Amino acid sequence: MKLLDRNDPFFAPLWRRVVIVAVTLAWSVFEFVAGSPFWGILVGAIGIYCVYQLFVVFEPREPGDSDPS
Incomplete structure (x- = not known):
C-alpha cells in the first residue's frame, strides 16, 4: 500500500496538488509557531x-492512457 498514489486521477489537476502541499507546509509552520x-x-x-x-x-x-504499473 502506497502512502500517496500519485497516479490517482484525483491528483491530475495542478490546483489540487498545490493546495495539498501548501496546507501541509502551512500546518508545519503553524506547529512551530505554536x-x-x-x-x-x-x-x-x-x-x-x-x-x-x-x-x-x-x-x-491523459484520461484515456493505460495504467503504467
Whole structure:
C-alpha cells in the first residue's frame, strides 16, 4: 500500500496538488509557531514528501492512457 498514489486521477489537476502541499507546509509552520517542534517536523516531512511525489516525480497522464504499473 502506497502512502500517496500519485497516479490517482484525483491528483491530475495542478490546483489540487498545490493546495495539498501548501496546507501541509502551512500546518508545519503553524506547529512551530505554536511551540510544538515535534509535530512541526513531522508535518513538514509530510509536506516535503508531497512536494517530491506531486511535483518532482509526478507524470501527468491523459484520461484515456493505460495504467503504467
